[in-house]
Amino acid sequence: MSSEKVLIVEDEVHARSGLTELIESWGYRAECAADGIEGLERAVEWAPAIVVTDLKMPRMDGMELLNRISELPQRIAVVMLTAQGSIESAVEAMRMGAYDYIPKPVDPVRLRTILHNASRQREADVELEATRRQLRDTGVLGPLVGSSPQMKDIFNMIERVAPSNVSVLVTGESGTGKELVARALHDLSSRRLKPFVAVNCAAIPETLIESEIFGHEKGAFTGALERRAGCFELAEEGTLLLDEIGEMPAGTQAKLLRVLEDRKLRRLGSKVETAVDVRVVAATNKDPEQAVASGELRGDLYYRLNVFNIHMPPLRDHLIDVSAIAEKMIDDMNERHHCTVAGLKDSLMTRMEEYKWPGNVRELRNTIERAVILAGTGMLGVEHLPPHFGEPGFAPAPTRSSRAMGESEAGEASSEMQRYLEDKNTVRVEVGTTVDEAERQLILKTLVSTHNNKTKAAEILGISSKTLQNKLKEYQSASTVVTE
Template sequence: MANQEKVLIVEDELHALTGLAELVSGWGYRTDTARDGLEALEKVQAWQPGIVVTDLKMPRMDGLELLSRLSEMKQDQAVVVLTAQGSIEAAVEAMKIGAYDFIQKPVDPTRLKTILSNATKQRETDRELEITRRKLRDSGQLGSLVGSSKKMQELFALVERVASSNVSVLITGESGTGKELVARTLHELSSRKAKPFVAVNCAAIPETLIESEIFGHEKGAFTGAMERRAGCFELAEEGTLLLDEIGEMPVVTQAKLLRVLEERKLRRLGSKVESPVDVRVLSATNKNPEEAVASGQLRGDLFYRLNVFNIQMPPLREHKEDIPAIVETMLADMNRKHERNVTGVDSDMLNRLLDYDWPGNVRELRNTIERAVVLCGEGLLRPSHLPPGFGSKSVKWTPETVSSGNTIEVEIGSTVDEAERRLIIKTLESTNNNKTRAADILGISLKTLHNKLKDYVKSKGPDSVGVEE
């Protein structure tokens, strides 16, 4: 099948260069070759290829320097790097400075063909989306993300920068800030948009089942495995997989995940056969990933592989000027969902929304607006449509150590761990030990809450908790 995309192949070893050129030409691409980075730069400027496939180790100018020079020249080629076995770190570094993808030597023809096909589709997608992106940016919206503030515009720029790549992205930020929205937007702006987007919450799956959920299993692989089942990787084939709450994944499973990411091959539980996978993996966590690595909850090598690019979500309290636009978008959605006709928000209620610090972030704002829309039905939302006691729950820091009502007061000089313990216990007391409700209020997973309570009992005894674990 003819393909008009131009591919420049850069390799100093003549036999490998010739072989790759013949292979790629056989797939219908127009090809040219270069023996090092300097020659490649000349070819790029004169021939303007759409894709550059380059070795990393070359004389005169290596692949990393070539990639940097192309970036400085604001060239828009998709760059695929070739790396030797055991040189994943160099490939990851190349991805950080703009490479589209990487492939290990000796080159797997099937994988290379897939990468070139995806890169070609991505370039077509980029051209189609550019006008739409410009319009969305001007209106303060990018995919499902809304906001005209400086922080949101910076976020939009980061999302656009990495959406067209195959790079792994770690999305961090407080609970409720919209990490999954960012993941979905990355998917929608990529060449994989027509393929599945699969999100899995690692904290919501029991440890005994998580490997089966992610990797799949064969019939009879374990007790209760009555039939063959595809895992999340297979369900997301050629699309995007979001691993939410990655810090909650068992360490043993993390090791198997790392192998899949590095080798791009998957083996179901109970199977002896490995199958190639073509999935872009995104991950998210509301924890500090460096602290999770230090505590042993997250493998350092997996963190390094997932965190090729990091997107930090700002809490809503840091860009409150976006609340009116976010609410307007939510109202349109809620009117459709609940068949209501709410036309807007009156000034008193808007001021109440702007004065509140939103510890639950955009998720809490959405829940608040949804409740108000259902109550109101039509016309303007007013303060009477807000939940009882709205805005009164807060964490108060004073020199005293007395706890009362819906606040906690912590002595200056107390550790963060001690303040967190008091907040968790107070929240549990306020929910009559309803851990699911407490975890939701605290913005953490139920599994994380149970783990913290166990740690408190283990370190200080049952009396340190004061509520039934």
């Protein structure tokens, strides 16, 4: 049941009273007016959420009423009632901004559905405007937080670009919040009620990535036991984030470019093309121009995706935002872990603002999560930080979704491994250790047990050799960034 206000504007007495009674029976607050002039007066005074108006009326018809309502400061959804011979006029009204139309005699089921949808759309519009106001007033955009000049510039760019359908390329180091930018673009767009689908191109085996993105037909390849929609179709009318776009195989990049240009895709094994309406946001932690120069990223795809570029700065470049980001994370962690932490002590805040955060916001999140779980309540202090936090040589444990920022192999970093490996056949995990740190210890210890035989280690761990190589690059990269 809804308590939204609905104004019925209808010059025929019985139709007016019947519609008012019907709409009230659905839980709406309904009032009525006999023509457009009276309807406009009631709209100004009563501020309804929805106006249901006849098209043909004396003194002021529905088209003029629609035009006048559109000039009012409040947002009002207008639904047109049309006679059978006035459908063309109703379509014209839609072009002028009417929410919908319904022919006479009115079908109650259809009218109720239209009112329900209009009410939901209004709620979404109110929420969107509140988000934009929050952005302007406090420097918060959903999960993105920051009052530094860098973050304010990013927020302004997101707000300008979000209403369009153009592709956006989000760049920045691993852990800077690129996916959050994509979600903000989606939430501030007209697609916000449709799906948001995120795909990590680096996490999908090369043999499966085309199927995951474009879908496949039954029998398209061994193991294709049924028809499957790809990520493009799953994100229909919504937003698709292609994370780590530079890791996508060259052949798949070529097919992606064609989909972006033609707005059509062909599932693997299909002979027909399917139209798609999807906004694409791509993200990479690499320098895209260097990736193009090295052949990792197609130049034509880069230029097609890079209509707008939003670069997320590393956290060390806007340490002024650490406090606000940490406070937001504490709220999230309190809810997730049923804790009641009140905030951060000044001594802890000083330590955190002096640290360079090589893992960026993702590392900050891991640190806050660990601290909240350890404290449980009260204020977070220095004693809740990981051992040796910020000291020379301290290397944070990278998270599961971190990506390499360097090219050297971690498999050669035996000293890095040995810090975790006192016992050859046992992994000891203390309470408070993150899942990602436990995974890190398991991988490194397995490598020691196989005398650094990566193929054998990957087999024991049940992961692909490529995944293992990526993990090792992450660990070496984190260590290199700290020591440099």
